[in-house]
Amino acid sequence: MNNLMTTTTTRKGDSFERFGDDLAQLLVSYLPIDSRLRLECVSKQFQYVIYNTQDYILWDNTQIANPCRHFNCSQCLSIGFEKILKKCPYIKYIKFNGMDAIMFTDHYLYLMIANCPYLKCLTIKLKQSMAYTSLTSYMFSQFLIRFAGQLQSISIFGFNHIFNELLSYLDISYAPNLRNVYLECDDKDYFIELNRIYYSTNVNTLPKTLDSLAFVVQHESVQLFQTFAANYGQQIKCLQILIGGRFIRQYMNQLKSGFSQMNELTHLNLIIDTSDEINDEDEDEDENEDLCISELLVALVQQIAKSCAKLTTLKIKSYNNEDICKGTVWILIEIICHKMNQLNSLSIECPVNSLNNDIYLMTSKSLSQLKHLRQLRLEFSGAVIINDEFFTNIDHHLPQLQLIDIKEPFDISSETIKSLAKLRHLNTIRLYSSANEDIDEDLIISELIDRANVTNIYITRLGSTNGFIRGKQI
Template sequence: MSSVGDKELSLQGLSIKGESNAPEVGRKDSVDRFGDALTQRLLSYLALEDRFRLECVSKRFQRVVYEPVTDLIIGDHLSTKLNDKSFESILKKCKHITRIELTVNNSRLESIVKHCPQLAAIDVRFDGDISDEIMDQFFATFAKQLKSIKAYILCEYITVWKCLETNLKSCAEVTKIAVQYDYHNYFGDNLLHLMSGDDDNEVLFPKLKAMDFVFAAHDINHFETFVRNYGQRLTAIEVTVDERNCDDKAMAVLLGGVSRMPALKDLKIASSSIDSMDSLPTQLKQIGLNCAQLKRLSLDLNTKSNKTFRQTIQTINDNYRRIRRLEFSGNPTKEFVLMSDSFNGLTRLSHLTLLNVTFLFVNQIHDSFPRLQYLRLRKVNISDDVLELVSKLPLYAW
């Protein structure tokens, strides 16, 4: 009896202990044991759409799920599903936004003005009519604190650009600026014209470090002024060459100007269907010699001249041995391929993007680039032999 009683007591004791400690075990195994700081850190890795769902979990999640958000990036897919009222609701919850990337209209610009007092960087696509009044209000609020401005104009260019141009002049703190547009349908003023100022010696952006712009032959004089006023301090430029109006002479002016930017660390040049690029290898050599701090080079050369491609590769191999990142692409003829010794002098590379490589090139990647961490191969004939070679390489990001 006593033994049975002992067992019953023991079982009851276990049962009682389990019941009394169940909430404690539950608390220990739940997110409640994390402080707000750690919870915010974990939630910071979630996409915006995932945050919407988690907001419904608890009042605590409602409090912390948007707290760590400083960058608000809304892609085209989500942007089309998001109405202006929902967008404003998001801004009200994300009280610490410093950077925004999305497609904007009048209503969204107004909401940003109301709810984003810490805004310092924008990457916006103007799609549709933007009123001058709203644009003026936006820059009146943020001009003195914006550090990075990137704008892509999808709608009628001249209307938006004229208002944007006027307001950009008041953004004296900006360190990076880019204005992109469909240059195939526009021949008027652009960002280089703005950078020239009202007189040749005016420096509108004394802290400028990086710039993206479109270049054509009619921009030569403005570009020369730009280089004279900003060339010594620029660390990064991205140039899209307007193939409608850019000959070998204009390319020589462009590349010659780049060679006078000694602080340059990041250079990206994209051309499209340029028939005459004879001066490219020579000018690239001068850039390599003069820009000793250059760490990243990106060239997209859409020329049918295999000779130009081969000479350019040799120039890079001989004069850019300090760079850490290389992107080399274009549209050569089908006969053009990168051989095993292409770029074998660039032993410091950690990131590499190439096209039209051979089996021998892939076979020697590890020996040629011992520090490589990232590899992207475009237009490669993926045979079984190539796949086998790639599988034996160290863990690269593809």
């Protein structure tokens, strides 16, 4: 009896030791970081697993518990952040998300310098503009100097003109492993200052490992874009570019020349915003050389189709509909279908000017050459109409489709639902109904969920949040 009790006691004491590290790591991987740290009391093994496998921190003051229970206690948040960094020495990825900007101070940068020897990626996305923080240029420069040799990605949202002094420290030429740079600014004009860091004609400021970049091009910086493309076009794979301001034909040729050198591009987000007003002085000068947005858009897409044979993801967004007509949309679709049939993802968001009630009815047949397409997002307003005819034989025209997002309201009929159910790979749907009648939820459940196994469905009436919503929203 005593031997049995002794054996039982021994096994009970060794139960956590018999937990493999892999299983312990799997268990804690489902928990947020604050819950993981509470498990350090379970056993030394759990403590070891948590401390030595935690390499990512999402610092959100809506999720982190404060010792004093004050939601906006900056001191408690800073202390909590310091404790985590000291306990977890192998942190590689840090993202500040949703914090009040006034709470983001130099101390956070100091803590990362002191406790994160393996830091590779940093993202700062606060509730307000970075202008409301109390960061100093000195500490920011110390951070960049400390991590320049190992940083792979840096993303900062909400830069403001108040941070002019910090620009002098954003020299990323000493970051040999940097692959992704994203700097979002509150002020459009200020982007030109950021651009000059990247497009320097005297110094090659970008490391050769960089393959992802986001920036704005206006007519003042077109030449800089061309220089940038000549230096780095063969290495950039992911590009987000906002083209704004006034453009004339010589600028368009420089843009085309830049894109002609980006043969390795796989992901492109092309945003065009020429809605800025033009001064009277500028209006007289080169009056015959002004370039309408339709001509600019078509010329760029033609050049991209010609030069970027590896492109798999294309997003086109325009904020100005004065010059775009249904003919422009038709030309764009023709170019994309005939010369970009390798695309896996296509998104077009383009308001269309309706002239003389000229209407273009779009169907899935017009996209039938995109046999590899998996994601489709369309939003037109005006002369381009999408209705239930779009979905006729969609399983034959777009057989690989996994996600469809149509933001044009139309009368969603039972035939539309049945056509969507024939897409074997479909898992996400977002549609808007223009009908006053309630959406047939029983049909959606029987056809799309039970039969087609669609997991994410968002179908509502225009201007209403009520409708059929199931799974994750997109």
